Amino acid sequence: MAKIAVLPPQVANMIAAGEVVERPASVVKELMENAIDAGARAVTVEIRNGGVTYLRVTDDGCGMEPEDARTAFLRHATSKIRGQADLDAIGTLGFRGEALAAIAAVSRVDLFTKTAHSPLGTHLVLEGGQVLEEEETGCPDGTTILIKDLFFNTPARMKFLKKDSTEASYVEASVEHVALAHPELAVKFIKDGKEGLYTPGDGSMFSVIYAIYGKDFTRELTALSGSQRDVQVGGYVTRPTYSRANRSMQNFFVNGRFIRSKLLSAAVEQAYHGRLTGGRYPACFLDLRVNTGAVDVNVHPAKLEVKFSHEREVFSAVYQFITAALDGLDPVAPAAREEEEATPAARPSTGEYQPVQAARPAYRTKAFTFPEQAAPVSLAQESLAPYQTKSAPGRVEAEQPAAPLSPPAAVPDRPTAAPRSWARGIEVEITPEESLEMESVITGAPPVPTSPAPTPQAPEKAATEQGKAPAPSAPGGAVPDFRVIGEVFATYLLVQVEENLVMIDKHAAHERMIYNKLRDQAGGTAGQTLLAPETVTLSRPEKNALLEQSSQLEQAGFQVEDFGEGAVIVRQVPMYLRPEDIGFVLSDIADKLLQGKKAQAEAYDDIVKSVACKAAVKAGTFTDESERKGFVAAILADPQVRSCPHGRPVLFSMSRAEIEKCFKRIV
Numbered sequence: 001m002a003k004i005a006v007l008p009p010q011v012a013n014m015i016a017a018g019e020v021v022e023r024p025a026s027v028v029k030e031l032m033e034n035a036i037d038a039g040a041r042a043v044t045v046e047i048r049n050g051g052v053t054y055l056r057v058t059d060d061g062c063g064m065e066p067e068d069a070r071t072a073f074l075r076h077a078t079s080k081i082r083g084q085a086d087l088d089a090i091g092t093l094g095f096r097g098e099a100l101a102a103i104a105a106v107s108r109v110d111l112f113t114k115t116a117h118s119p120l121g122t123h124l125v126l127e128g129g130q131v132l133e134e135e136e137t138g139c140p141d142g143t144t145i146l147i148k149d150l151f152f153n154t155p156a157r158m159k160f161l162k163k164d165s166t167e168a169s170y171v172e173a174s175v176e177h178v179a180l181a182h183p184e185l186a187v188k189f190i191k192d193g194k195e196g197l198y199t200p201g202d203g204s205m206f207s208v209i210y211a212i213y214g215k216d217f218t219r220e221l222t223a224l225s226g227s228q229r230d231v232q233v234g235g236y237v238t239r240p241t242y243s244r245a246n247r248s249m250q251n252f253f254v255n256g257r258f259i260r261s262k263l264l265s266a267a268v269e270q271a272y273h274g275r276l277t278g279g280r281y282p283a284c285f286l287d288l289r290v291n292t293g294a295v296d297v298n299v300h301p302a303k304l305e306v307k308f309s310h311e312r313e314v315f316s317a318v319y320q321f322i323t324a325a326l327d328g329l330d331p332v333a334p335a336a337r338e339e340e341e342a343t344p345a346a347r348p349s350t351g352e353y354q355p356v357q358a359a360r361p362a363y364r365t366k367a368f369t370f371p372e373q374a375a376p377v378s379l380a381q382e383s384l385a386p387y388q389t390k391s392a393p394g395r396v397e398a399e400q401p402a403a404p405l406s407p408p409a410a411v412p413d414r415p416t417a418a419p420r421s422w423a424r425g426i427e428v429e430i431t432p433e434e435s436l437e438m439e440s441v442i443t444g445a446p447p448v449p450t451s452p453a454p455t456p457q458a459p460e461k462a463a464t465e466q467g468k469a470p471a472p473s474a475p476g477g478a479v480p481d482f483r484v485i486g487e488v489f490a491t492y493l494l495v496q497v498e499e500n501l502v503m504i505d506k507h508a509a510h511e512r513m514i515y516n517k518l519r520d521q522a523g524g525t526a527g528q529t530l531l532a533p534e535t536v537t538l539s540r541p542e543k544n545a546l547l548e549q550s551s552q553l554e555q556a557g558f559q560v561e562d563f564g565e566g567a568v569i570v571r572q573v574p575m576y577l578r579p580e581d582i583g584f585v586l587s588d589i590a591d592k593l594l595q596g597k598k599a600q601a602e603a604y605d606d607i608v609k610s611v612a613c614k615a616a617v618k619a620g621t622f623t624d625e626s627e628r629k630g631f632v633a634a635i636l637a638d639p640q641v642r643s644c645p646h647g648r649p650v651l652f653s654m655s656r657a658e659i660e661k662c663f664k665r666i667v
Contacts, residue, residue, distance in 0.1 A: 009075065010105065010129055014154060020102040020301055023161060024051025024150055025170035027103055029302075031145055032178045033093035034100075035059035036185060036256070038143065042201065045175050046190040050167030052150050060142040063115040066122045070134065073109075073126060075101040091292050093257055093303075103147065105129040106154050110146040112139040128153050169544035172196060176212050176540065177258035180251060180285060183208045205235060209285060214565040217537045220283075224325035230310075231317040232289040237268070237325060238282045240275040245588040248539045249283035254295060259306050264288075267315045271322035280584075286318065479637045484628045490621065495632050499656045507616050508644035509635050514576060515612035515645040516638075518556075519605070527557035527572040534570045535563055536583045542590035543568055549593060549603050556607040560586070576615035585610045609645040 007015070021027055028045055035043045038061030048054035064072060071077050075098060103109070104126045114121030125133035151158040161167060168191055179187040179199045186201030199208045210218050220242040225234040235253075252264045264286065272282050296307040308314045482502075485494040493504040538546070546553065546560055546568060553560050557574030570582055577585060592606045635641050635650065642650050660666045 012075070014105045020098055021106060021150075022302070023170060024055055024147075024167050025174040026302060027051070027055060027107075027147055027150065028057065028171050029174045029178065030094060030099035030103065031057040032175070035061050035143070036178070036182055037092045037094055038062045040142065040185065042186040042188075043178075044188040044190065045171070047168060047171055048192055050161075050164030051147075051171045052161060052164065052167060053148060055147040055150065055171075056144065058142065058144040060140070063118075063142050064113045064122070065115060065118070066134075066136075069111060069113050069122045069124055070131060073100050073104045073124075073129070073131070077101070090297055091255070101129065106157070107150045107152065108148045110148075111143070112137065112146075113143040114139050114141050116141050163548070165544055165548065166541070168192075169540040172540045176208075177251065179208050179212070180205060181253040181256050181258050181287070205285060205287065209236065212566055213537055214567060216535055217566070222325050222329060224321045226317070226321040226324070228317040228320065229313055230291050230294060231314055233286060233317050233321045234289075235284065235286040237284040237286075237322055239329065240272065240282075240326065243276050243280035243282060243584075245280070245584050246591045247281050248542060248587075248591070249537075250281070251283075251285045253285075253287045254297075254306055255289060255292065257297060257303065257306070260304050261306070263308070263311055263315055264318055267318035268322060271319050271326065275326065284322075288314070288318070290314070479633050482632060482636060484625070484632055487628065493628055493632060497636065497653075500653050501656075501659060502651050502653045504632065504635060504651045505644075505648070506631065507618055508648050509631070509641055509650040511612045511616035511644045512641045512650060513634065513638070514615050515608060516640055518574070518576075518608045518612060526575050527559065528575045528577075529572050530570065530579065534579060534582050535567050536570060536586050537567050538587060538590060540566065541594055542587060545590045545593040546586060549589075549607075552604045552607055553589075555604055556611060558586075558607075574611045574615075577611055578615075581614045585614050612645060 020030065024047065028047075028051065032043055032045065035057065038059060040059035040061035042060050044056075044058045046054075046056045046058075068079075077100075078094070105128060108128075109124070109126040111124040111126070112121055120136045121139035123133070123135050123137040123139070124131060151161070172189060172191070175187060175189045175197060179185065179197070183199070183205045184201060184203045185199075187197065187199045188195065189197040197211065199211045206218065206221075206223075209221065220238045221236040222239055223234075223236050226232075247265060250265055250268060252259050252261050254261075268282060268284055268286070276282065290308070294309045296309075297303055299305055299307050480497055482495050482497045485496055487493050487506075491506065493506055495502045495504060543562075543566065547562055550560060557572065557577075558570065559572035560568050560570055563569040568586070570586070573579070573582055588610045589607050592610070593603060644650060657666065
């Protein structure tokens with residue numbers, strides 16, 4: 001009996017659907033691209049329940065004749081490719097003839113379509129790829145496709161879908177990508193009966209960015225444009241003063257198609273080299289126009305990747321135009337832009353359809369220069385963020401200066417100090433007892449009651465001068481004899497501990513100390529209320545991931561709310577977190593949450609790790625001698641401080657014998 005058989009068309013279509021239709025967002029992308037190819041000037045996307053049970057896409061394009069409507073759902077049926085020569089220069093978005101067949105194979109479909117010269121339209125009903133009904137009907141010019149019960153006949157695919165809210169965020173992201181790639185298209189997105197996005201279709205990419213991300217984010221943008229050989233580059237990049245923890249807001253478009261590209265990401269990040277610190281990434285919206293014969297758009301089933309025939313030229317063009325835009329920035333702060341510049345101007349419609357290639361964004365260039373390097377901050381200052389308490393109503397004082405990390409035998413009264421520049425928008429009420437409690441978080445020692453400063457003859461003072469800091473009350477007991485030799489690369493402490501040389505990564509150690517304290521606090525992490533709430537711009541999936549974990553964020557000291565568009569508003573943060581680090585931490589948390597489903601305990605742990613990492617003293621930050629001694633004493637006394645929360649080692653030790661072997665003193 002033969003073992004090899006040809007698959008039935010229905011099964012083949014379902015297999016193809018697995019490549020083309022990953023989730024509702026994939027359906028929206030394909031249908032919107034078909035609408036653009038049909039000459040649509042306006043598209044409306046409406047979903048319910050994340051697009052799984054209800055998804056409708058309506059356009060005002062050319063529509064289809066009755067005979068074409070039925071043929072369109074056959075596999076490899078397309079109006080855009082006629083012969084082999086057409087594959088050498090593909091200028092349309094949907095061309096493979098698989099999208100409608102794949103979508104219909106795994107859903108229930110209603111199609112309404114009508115051409116401008118036909119008195120009546122066509123209505124088709126399909127289920128599992130089979131046409132069940134066909135009739136004439138009255139409908140407007142263009143095409144409406146209603147998708148219901150996606151993956152109703154493929155439960156294996158259904159079980160991999162995420163929550164409705166998560167799937168809805170992916171759909172919204174797909175809509176945004178199409179709107180950004182085609183600013184000449186008026187796009188409306190409706191989610192569960194509420195309008196979530198509307199773009200004017202005026203041909204300006206800036207207008208679309210403004211509609212998606214709002215005024216505050218657009219103030220961080222600078223425009224660029226230029227042409228080099230056969231590569232045209234236009235769009236917007238963020239100023240060096242704005243950065244993100246991941247690449248999720250790097251958007252690339254090639255000939256009107258949203259793509260992902262490691263080549264273009266590398267070019268962007270190379271242009272920002274030396275302008276951003278390590279681990280930080282810019283946001284960008286880059287529109288590339290290249291000869292259709294110089295790019296292969298058929299290398300990915302969902303057409304999310306392309307291959308350039310001249311990669312070096314493309315890389316060079318993107319790098320040079322971004323570099324030129326950043327080098328030409330003037331010293332005007334983003335907030336100082338004129339209001340009308342941040343607001344898209346209304347552009348009257350001519351009523352005539354313009355082809356995609358004719359609608360070019362109007363790129364403008366503004367500028368910025370970098371601020372001066374901030375003065376070094378001590379380890380203790382870096383670790384303590386301002387916070388607000390309610391223990392003394394009516395009294396508002398400036399934040400207290402941070403104490404050394406070594407546990408003091410006694411803490412004298414300290415005068416108030418002027419707030420640091422990063423404390424804007426936060427008023428502080430702090431008592432001496434609360435200040436001591438904050439010190440104990442870093443050192444692991446219990447608060448010491450306020451008393452006069454010790455005299456020079458006190459035993460604690462004498463011990464410190466001999467290089468033996470008083471042992472803090474931390475897990476592990478007594479501190480061995482040690483002497484702090486110094487610090488190398490402003491990152492690693494060199495310590496002689498009895499007959500060993502110990503090198504300590506102060507950031508990793510401090511991060512573990514803060515993490516342990518936050519993790520062990522009963523009832524969650526204490527928070528600080530911001531008198532001036534911060535808004536944080538995120539991608540739609542990131543925003544949804546954070547809002548889904550709002551209870552875990554609250555337990556960790558955050559209060560985060562939906563702020564519309566592509567932003568959340570932050571009203572409270574953990575007490576150790578500085579305001580300028582809020583965006584970094586939230587985007588980092590969102591990125592981790594998006595990597596996979598997290599149990600509540602695991603999600604909370606990730607949040608605490610992110611807070612501890614950002615609150616800890618940074619490599620390169622200056623630490624004075626008294627802080628070093630107290631810091632080392634706290635580390636040596638606590639055996640739990642041996643690796644950072646991410647698993648990196650805190651210290652490295654070499655015995656005297658190992659060192660002498662290196663110098664051939666012993667064999």
